[in-house]
Every structure is written in structure tokens, then in C-alpha cells.
Amino acid sequence: MEKILKVENLKISFKxxxxxxxxxxxxSFELSEGETLGIVGESGCGKTITAFSIIKLLPKNAFLGxxxxxxxxxxxxxxxxxxxxxxxRGKSISMVFQEPMTSLNPLYTIGWQISEVxxxxxxxxxxQAMQKSIEMLxxxxxxxxxxxxxxxxxxxxxxxxQRVMIAMALACSPMLLIADExxxxxxxxxxxxxxxxxxxxxxxxxxxxxxxxxxLGVIAEMCDRVLVMYAGQIVESSDVFRLxxxxxxxxTRGLIHSIPRIEVKKLDQKKLNVIEGFVPHPSKFPEGCRFxxxxxxxxxxxVERPPVYLTETGHTVSCWRFEGSELYx
Amino acid sequence: xxxxxxxxxxxxxxxxxxxxxxxxxxxxxxxxxKSHKLAMIGAVILLAIVAFSVFGPLFVKVGYDDMDFSSLFxxxxxxGHPLGTDELGHDVLVRIMYGGxxxxxxxxxxxxxxxxxxxxxxxxxxxxxxxxDRFLMRFVDVMLSIPMFPILLTLTLVFGSGIMNIILVxxxxxxMGVARLVRGLVLSIRETExxxxxxxxxxxxxxxxxxxxxxxxxxxxxxxxxxxxxYAILAESSLSYLGLGIQPPMPSWGNMLQRAMNYVxxxxxxxxxxxxxxxxxxxxxxxxxxxxxxxxxxxDALDPKFVSES
Numbered sequence: 001m002e003k004i005l006k007v008e009n010l011k012i013s014f015k016x017x018x019x020x021x022x023x024x025x026x027x028s029f030e031l032s033e034g035e036t037l038g039i040v041g042e043s044g045c046g047k048t049i050t051a052f053s054i055i056k057l058l059p060k061n062a063f064l065g066x067x068x069x070x071x072x073x074x075x076x077x078x079x080x081x082x083x084x085x086x087x088x089r090g091k092s093i094s095m096v097f098q099e100p101m102t103s104l105n106p107l108y109t110i111g112w113q114i115s116e117v118x119x120x121x122x123x124x125x126x127x128q129a130m131q132k133s134i135e136m137l138x139x140x141x142x143x144x145x146x147x148x149x150x151x152x153x154x155x156x157x158x159x160x161x162q163r164v165m166i167a168m169a170l171a172c173s174p175m176l177l178i179a180d181e182x183x184x185x186x187x188x189x190x191x192x193x194x195x196x197x198x199x200x201x202x203x204x205x206x207x208x209x210x211x212x213x214x215x216l217g218v219i220a221e222m223c224d225r226v227l228v229m230y231a232g233q234i235v236e237s238s239d240v241f242r243l244x245x246x247x248x249x250x251x252t253r254g255l256i257h258s259i260p261r262i263e264v265k266k267l268d269q270k271k272l273n274v275i276e277g278f279v280p281h282p283s284k285f286p287e288g289c290r291f292x293x294x295x296x297x298x299x300x301x302x303v304e305r306p307p308v309y310l311t312e313t314g315h316t317v318s319c320w321r322f323e324g325s326e327l328y329x
Numbered sequence: 330x331x332x333x334x335x336x337x338x339x340x341x342x343x344x345x346x347x348x349x350x351x352x353x354x355x356x357x358x359x360x361x362x363k364s365h366k367l368a369m370i371g372a373v374i375l376l377a378i379v380a381f382s383v384f385g386p387l388f389v390k391v392g393y394d395d396m397d398f399s400s401l402f403x404x405x406x407x408x409g410h411p412l413g414t415d416e417l418g419h420d421v422l423v424r425i426m427y428g429g430x431x432x433x434x435x436x437x438x439x440x441x442x443x444x445x446x447x448x449x450x451x452x453x454x455x456x457x458x459x460x461x462d463r464f465l466m467r468f469v470d471v472m473l474s475i476p477m478f479p480i481l482l483t484l485t486l487v488f489g490s491g492i493m494n495i496i497l498v499x500x501x502x503x504x505m506g507v508a509r510l511v512r513g514l515v516l517s518i519r520e521t522e523x524x525x526x527x528x529x530x531x532x533x534x535x536x537x538x539x540x541x542x543x544x545x546x547x548x549x550x551x552x553x554x555x556x557x558x559x560y561a562i563l564a565e566s567s568l569s570y571l572g573l574g575i576q577p578p579m580p581s582w583g584n585m586l587q588r589a590m591n592y593v594x595x596x597x598x599x600x601x602x603x604x605x606x607x608x609x610x611x612x613x614x615x616x617x618x619x620x621x622x623x624x625x626x627x628x629d630a631l632d633p634k635f636v637s638e639s
Contacts, residue, residue, distance in 0.1 A: 089528070097525065121531065165526070167532065
């Protein structure tokens with residue numbers, strides 16, 4: 001399978017009034033054709049700006065580290081000029097945003113907005129583009145698409161709008177789809193429908209997908225491989241089944257244990273498990289293992305930054321508890 | 330029989346409930362504008378005022394500077410002078426017509442040009458940010474801190490007074506407010522997810538500005554344009570006072586008001602000629618008010634989210 005995306009040593013810094021902060025610090029991953037990669041972590045872990053860096057939508061005061069290399073189908077994205085970038089965006093790489101309520105321009109019909117992508121990337125004229133938009137809307141399961149194209153975003157429900165966003169993102173059958181919290185703003189039944197839809201379309205178009213979420217349910221439903229991010233670093237990565245069967249890093253365990261469950265296993269376990277504390281602000285990342293202040297397993301050694309180990313079970317994990325395992329790379 | 334009646338009733342109701350089939354955005358805009366009562370009233374009255382000023386003088390034999398010495402300071406409803414005369418025996422009605430041509434032209438022209446310049450600069454400044462923004466906004470600050478009146482007086486000396494000079498001055502010193510307003514709006518629209526999403530779709534910056542940012546700014550710009558127009562009509566009268574404005578005997582609503590000021594406390598005969606201030610003032614008031622109504626209606630009609638209560 002062709003490697004679509006290769007991210008090496010991604011480091012994103014911002015110049016701010018507080019000085020220089022680095023919310024994403026040295027993460028690497030790869031993505032192949034048809035594969036779905038999940039990135040999971042709490043809010044503020046750097047997931048979204050990781051996604052933005054791939055499609056080059058970072059704010060102006062952001063800059064990438066010296067050793068950072070993002071390669072998309074063999075091309076270094078740092079080297080790419082503006083024209084090419086605009087051809088890639090929306091055609092080869094597209095993105096679904098978190099908030100369907102505000103991701104569509106309120107002033108245009110949804111038909112106009114999907115057509116824009118076709119006109120831009122495939123050079124279709126008005127009526128052809130509209131025709132394709134209607135087909136695409138049908139494909140994402142919107143009833144009566146020929147009528148719906150004439151409606152404005154405010155006339156659609158949140159789930160419908162997210163379908164429109166997905167239709168827009170998949171309009172030109174991209175190689176890579178980045179979905180930033182695609183279901184967070186939707187209610188549970190709609191979430192299930194949207195996820196099912198994404199799964200269907202993924203297999204239909206064989207699109208490599210990167211899903212960013214803090215919802216482990218979404219990960220379990222959708223992904224082949226998972227990266228667990230904490231404070232701008234990858235703390236654990238593995239395929240999805242191993243991760244849920246045998247989470248290694250204390251942070252991953254904490255995340256999995258804090259999923260609310262309906263059945264109460266023990267009578268004394270009335271409260272929801274939580275990971276105490278918050279993700280620190282990038283200007284206050286602790287030295288060594290960044291999860292240390294919140295970790296119940298923290299030891300003295302954790303003040304040094306743990307290396308990445310490759311365990312026998314095929315996980316990579318960055319934690320001193322696995323000292324003695326094979327070093328990764 | 331009753332069954333049939335109810336079915337008919339039901340069908341009628343269904344017809345009403347069925348959403349209107351609207352094909353184009355502009356059709357929708359027109360429909361909403363039509364149902365906005367105040368805006369329609371505003372539009373009709375404005376049209377009437379414009380028609381009155383543009384075509385009115387064609388139907389009267391008296392010119393704006395014809396003097397009727399047998400009738401100075403005649404009150405309204407005097408024979409031959411429905412709105413009375415001023416201190417030189419000028420017919421107030423005729424002067425209001427001619428004055429309207431100038432006041433309306435100055436108002437419309439300067440508010441349109443001001444809005445165009447301000448919107449352009451605000452868009453550039455807000456969208457590109459950085460050095461462009463800093464440069465343009467400092468320029469705005471500089472323009473705002475230049476005292477307008479000394480410059481006006483100098484300009485009058487150099488170029489003389491006239492309608493084009495008034496428009497020039499009002500636009501040169503009038504666009505900064507719009508620019509700041511638009512810049513602020515653009516700064517917030519630039520960060521919205523639909524603009525991000527358009528960029529993620531590969532839409533070029535120029536197209537994003539024109540097709541995604543600008544249309545979202547327009548409803549608010551329209552309201553500010555209507556306010557600007559009111560301001561321009563009033564500003565013309567103060568300029569007239571300084572000698573840069575429209576010079577008598579050529580009338581404008583502004584300079585008619587200005588001249589009437591001399592007699593507010595009463596003429597030699599002791600009577601205050603209220604009609605000299607009332608009528609020009611009333612027309613300025615009527616125009617400004619209806620322009621505002623019109624702007625309100627336009628703003629609501631242009632916004633697809635806005636559905637009127639009626």
C-alpha cells in the first residue's frame with residue numbers, strides 16, 4: 001500500500017507575548033492509502049494544530065521546527081508553492097471541521113458551497129457542478145438532494161450540516177481526509193449515523209483518513225491505528241484492538257477508564273473515574289515526562305524525558321515503566 | 330357539502346404552509362424587502378422626494394433666484410407661494426426643489442464613495458493583517474487627527490467652492506469610520522470556521538475576500554452607508570456656512586437652513602419666519618429618516634437567516 005502521508009518530527013511553535021511556546025513537540029507518524037488513523041487526547045493536547053499543520057492552515061505567528069518534514073505522496077509540503085497548495089487543498093487533502101453549525105457560510109445555499117469545490121478543482125460549469133453536488137448530497141444520505149441544494153445552512157439540522165461538510169470534503173475524492181472532531185457537536189444517534197457514513201465512504205473512495213477526537217468511542221468505531229497524544233507529544237501508539245485490550249501508558253489507561261459506563265460494576269464505584277488535573281498550558285509543560293504531575297505511577301526517574309519503547313505486544317509507548325523493552329528507532 | 334368545504338379549506342391551508350419555491354437569492358431578497366413595511370414606505374417616500382426635486386422644477390416657471398419684491402417674508406399659503414418666501418422674495422417651494430437636487434446628490438454621491446473606499450481599505454486591512462493592517466490603520470489614525478476645517482478653508486481658497494469640492498472633501502475626510510468598522514468585522518469573520526473551511530478547500534484569498542467575507546460585511550456596511558448619507562447632507566450645510574459649500578443664490582437644503590438662522594429671532598417686523606427653517610429642515614429630516622428605514626429593510630432582506638415575523 002502506498003504511503004500517503006509521512007510526518008517526521010513535527011514541532012510547532014508560536015511566538016506569543018509570553019515568549020515562545022511549543023504546543024506540538026516532535027511527533028511522527030505515517031498514513032497509508034485506505035488506512036484510518038485516530039489521534040486522541042484531551043482538549044489542549046495539540047491535536048487540532050497538528051491537523052492544521054498538514055494542510056498549512058496554521059496562524060501566521062506559528063512556525064515549524066527545523067527538522068520537521070511533512071511529506072505528502074513523496075512531496076515535501078514545506079517546499080510547495082501557493083498555487084500548488086491551493087490545488088492540493090480540497091482536492092487531494094480535505095478537511096471536515098468540528099463545528100458544523102458555523103463551518104458553512106450562512107449567506108450561500110449548500111448547493112452553491114459544494115459547487116464551489118467542483119468549479120475550483122474540476123473546472124465544471126455552474127450546472128454541471130450543481131448536478132454533481134446533488135449526486136454527492138444523495139451519497140451522504142441527504143433525502144431529496146435536488147431540493148436541499150437550494151436551502152441555506154440555517155435551514156438544516158446539525159447532523160445534516162455535518163453531512164454537507166462531508167460531502168464537500170469528499171467532493172473531489174481526496175487522497176487524505178482530515179476530520180477534526182467530526183462528531184463532537186452532534187448528539188449520540190446522529191454521531192452514529194455520521195460515523196457509519198464516514199466508514200462507508202472511506203471504503204468506497206479508499207481515502208486515507210485522519211480522525212482527531214477526544215472520544216474513544218469514535219476511535220473504536222473508526223480507526224485502524226491510534227496515536228494517543230498528551231501535551232504535544234505522542235505517549236502511546238498501536239493498532240486499535242491492542243490499545244483497548246491492553247492500554248499501556250498511564251494516560252491511555254486513564255482515558256479508557258474515564259469513559260462513562262451505564263452498568264455499575266461494583267457498588268462502591270459510584271463516581272466516574274477521572275484523571276485529576278488539567279493539560280498544562282504549553283508555556284508550563286513540565287520537564288521530563290509531561291504527564292508526571294497527574295500520573296499515579298510517577299517515580300523519581302520521571303523527571304527525565306522517557307524514551308519511546310517498542311513493547312512485545314507491538315505498542316510504542318513513552319513511559320519509564322517499560323524500561324527494559326526494546327527502544328523504538 | 331360541508332365535507333367539500335373543509336377539503337377546500339384544508340387545501341388552502343396546505344397551499345399556505347407549502348414553502349415558497351424560490352429559485353434565486355435576489356428573488357428571496359425582493360420578497361423579504363417587499364414584506365418589510367417600513368422599508369417599503371421609506372423607498373416610496375425617498376423616490377417621491379427624488380422625483381420632486383428632479384422633475385419638480387420642470388413644472389414651475391419661477392427660477393430659484395427669481396425674486397418677488399412685492400412679497401418678502403410671506404408666510405406659507407400666500408398666493409403664488411405655497412411655502413412662503415424668504416427675505417429676498419425667493420419662493421421657498423422652488424428653492425426646496427432645486428436645493429433637493431444638490432443635497433440629495435451630495436448625500437448619495439459622498440456616502441457611496443465613502444463607503445466604497447472605506448470598505449476596500451477595511452477589507453484589505455482586516456484580511457491581510459500584519460504590516461498591511463498596521464500601515465493602513467496608522468493612515469486612518471493620521472487622517473482622523475487632521476483638523477478638517479482649516480484644510481477646508483485652504484481648499485476653498487485654492488479650488489473655490491462647488492458641489493464637486495464638497496463631495497471630494499466629505500469623502501476624503503469621511504471614509505475612516507467605515508474602514509475601521511469593516512476592518513473589525515473582517516477580523517472576526519476571518520476567524521470563522523467557514524472561512525477556514527473555504528481555505529481548506531483551496532479557495533484563493535481574493536475569492537475568499539470577495540465571495541465569503543465581503544457578503545457577510547455588506548448588511549452592516551449598508552446601515553453605515555445610510556447613516557453616512559444623513560451625515561453628508563448635514564455636513565454640506567456646515568460647509569456652506571464656512572463658504573466652501575453651495576453658494577447663494579444657488580440653494581441647498583443646508584444653506585437655506587443656514588441663511589434662515591439670521592431671522593430665527595424675528596425680522597425687522599418682529600415676526601419669526603418659521604417656514605424658512607421648518608421646510609428645509611423637514612425635508613432633511615424626511616430624507617434621512619427614510620434612508621435609514623430603507624437601510625434597515627435592505628439589511629434584513631440581504632440576510633438569508635432573517636425571516637420577518639409577518
